[in-house]
Amino acid sequence: MLAFAWPWGRPADEGPQLLSQRLASSLCAGIGGHAGSASIGGLHFAYRELRSSAAxxxxxxxxxxxxxxxxxxxxxxxxxxxxxxxxxADPSNPALLYGLAVERWGDDADRRIIGEYCAIIADPDSETLRLSRSPLRAPPLHYFHDEGLVAASSVPRAIFAAGVEQRLNEERLADSALLNFSDLEATYFEKLFKVPTGHIVELRRGRSRVLRQYYDLFAMPAVRLGGDAEYVARASELLDDGVRTCLAGFQRPGATLSAGLDSPQVALRALECMAADEALPTFTFHPETGYDERVQEYFLGNERPMVEAFAAMHPRLEPHFTANEGYEHDYRWNDFFHLMGAAPSGLSNMYVFHGLLSGAARERCDVLLLAEWGNYTFSDKGEWGYVEYFLTGRWRQLWRALTCINNDDRSVFGRFLLRCLMPLMPDFVWSAARKVAKPRHRSLLDLMQPLGSKYRKISGAERRLKQSGVGIERYQPRNRRHAQKMLFMNGDADAAEVYQAFEQMYGVALRDPMAYRPFVEFCFGLPVEMFMRDGRTRWLAKEMAKGIMPEEQRTNRLNGRWDADWLLRLGRRRSDLVAELDRLAKDERMAEMLDLPRLRAALEDWPEDTETDPQQFFAREFAVPRGLLTARFIDYVEGRNER
Incomplete structure (x- = not known):
């Protein structure tokens, strides 16, 4: 992690070491370890490696x-x-290499460089600071600036150590509760901003910040090759490169492993990079004992049996399983608040990563490979294909696509209206049609968010959500670019902060080969038939999986169910959660912000079996934890502990 502070206008000899040491201490606060520090004139720096050492x-x-x-x-x-x-130049000094590249190529340097990074370049002569983050995935970079100080850091706590006041940005917290992360610069603290991925921020004393986007994920050129074999070969080659680059510099890799198409391909490619006598530890979560195996149709509640069958085909895989015993939905929330300076709503069901990372730490892994970007790249379902096949007159492909849907009991004509014509309609038409088709259904967002209706309006959160265009219910892409923009309109929803916090907790680096930029750019330019063909979705990923996994897994259409055992986990703590909501109800501010009667009713009317209707379980599984997350973050920031 990186930290920087520059007291503009203050003499360089005024306590030069003290500020840099405060920055270094803040990077280690709560996690220990060692951080380096340096003061050059009036510029103060600190840096902590993930696995730090005094030397x-x-x-x-x-x-x-x-x-x-x-x-x-x-x-x-x-x-x-x-x-x-x-x-x-010397490739072993990334800071110098990056700085020299920027001096030679300007902003084009960030387009030429492939990797995951954040960087700071300070120019004392012009009193200018250049902040940047790589495209796609990058460590966070937050900053503050006014007439007296400019500060930047991977974590907000270092900026507060530089003397900036910690004040809650309630707008961001409310937006997060409504799953609106469309303001890519906002943080959870007033006057603190963050650099979006693929952007550069320039700060100069006495002037407003300048934000420049140097990389557009949605401007990738079309990729056209000679035939299927060439597409499959090139995708495999690029994914191999991605795995190799993610493993570079690490000694003991591990990988997450699911019953899907993505992580198994990462795991096998990692094995190819290792010595022939080495095993690869893999980590899979599954429900607790007592889970009733009830899950929504077309979901898979327990992925362990398929993972075991896959591992049996590849003896060098060393599978580890966790039911996340002892990790509840709110496990170490206060530590997260400190380590990330944020409370994104998704944190309320990220507890499964504790089991995965604690297992990786026990096995002494120094890196854990993910496959989070798989669904954005080679295993996209290609759902814009319905409209594309219709508009281009590819009738056979359209007919196959409409007749092979296995989770839709409508007629073919009804499917055609929903998947070919409705995506071309504006939102108000879609909303009207939905009300006619499902008059008693509440929106899924209303069900899963915890805020009171009055507060949503007076806080401006309702207005900002409407202006953002963010929605979780309507995924009806008109074309490939529209699909991509819908998936990324929320940026990464603070995922970079969450992953960095997990890395701090467990000392294990997280890398995603599926986010390797050449691989992403290749996949983003592919034609629709690489994803939806002859009624089969995820065509490319399934082709690449031939021969390396059981056919039951390769052809499986069920989606893994995250948090499948929520009924067990939340149910056993129900009385404590009700008591916490009752305490919050005595606080006028919390009672105004949160829809406490609805959250309490969701806990009181508790089902005996796991519900599969979102209209019934969304409030219990999502709204209750998110309400508590919102309240506890406010208490953390404002130093309240009376509840």
Missing amino acids: KSRSWKPSAMPSGRIAAFHGYFDNAASIAAEMG
């Missing part, structure tokens, strides 16, 4: 360039060797 920390320093600018870098290059060769 490395003492030797760390930012890089001074011949121009007088100073660069600090956090993250990694995938193509450091090629960039260094072009620059005639």
Whole structure:
């Protein structure tokens, strides 16, 4: 993690070491370890490696360039060797390499560099600060600036250590509760902002911040090759590259493993990068004992049997399973608030990562491979294909697509109206049709969010949500680009902060080969038949899976059910949760913000069996934990503990 502070206008010799040491201490606060620090003139830096040591920390320093600018870098290059060769520079010093690249190429440097990083370049002569984050995935980078100080850091707590007041941004908290993360610069604290991925922020004393987007994920050119074999081969080659780059520099890898199409392919490619006598530990979560195996239609509640069958085909896989015993929905929330300076609504059911990462830490893994970007890339369902096949007159493909849907009991004509014509209609038409078709159904967002209706209006959260265009119910893409924009209109929904917090807790790096930029760009340019063909969805991923997994898994159409045993986990704590809601009801502010009567009713009317109708279980599984998350973050920020 990286931290920086620059007291503009203050003499350089005014306590030069004290501020940099405060920054270093803040990076280690709550997690221990060692952080390096340095003061150069009036500029103060600190850096903590994920697996820190006293010796490395003492030797760390930012890089001074011949121009007088100073660069600090956090993250990694995938193509450091090629960039260094072009620059005639040392590939082992990423900060200097990055700084020199920016001096030569300007913003184009960030387009040329492949990797995951955030970076700071300070120019003392012009009193200018350049902040940047890589596209797609990147460590967080927050910042503050006014007439007296500019500060930036991977974590907000370092900015507060620089003297900035910690004040809650209630608007961001309310937006998060409504699943609206469309403001890509907002943080949970007033006057703190963050650099969006694929952007550069320039700060200069006495001037407003300048935000520049240097990378557009949705401007990828079309990819057209000679035939299916070429597409499959190229996708495999790029995914191999992605796995290799994610493993670079690590000694003991592990991988998450599910019953899907994505993570198994990552795991097998990781094995190919390892010595022939080495095993790869894999980590899979499953429901607790006592789970009643009830789940929505077309979902898979327990992925363990399929994972075991897959692992049996590949003896060098070393499968580990966890039911996440002892990890409840609110496990270590206060630690998260400290480590990430945020309370995204998704944190309320991220507890399953504790079991995965604690297992990886026990096995002494230094990196855990994910496959989160698989559904965005090679295993996309290609659901824009219905409209594309219709508009281009590809009638056979359209007929196959409409007749092979296995979770729709409508007639073919009804499916055609819903999947070919309705996506072309504006939102108000869709909303009207939905009300006619399901007059008694509440929106899923209304069911899963915890805020009171009056507060949603007076806080402006309702207005901001409407202006954002963010919605969780209507996924009816008109074309490939529309599908991509719908998936990413919320950015990463603070996922970078969540992953960084988990890394701090467990000391295990998280890498996703599916987010390797050349692989993403290739997949984003592919034609629709690579994803939806002859009525089969995820065609490319399934082709790449031939021969490496049981056919039952390769052809499986069930989606893994996250948090399948929610009834057990929340049910055993029901009386404590009701008591907490009752305490919140005595607080005028909380009673105004949260819909406490609805949350309490959801806990009181508790089912005996796991419900499968979202109209019934969304309030229990989602709204209750999110309401408590919102209240506890307010208490944390404002230092309240009387409840």
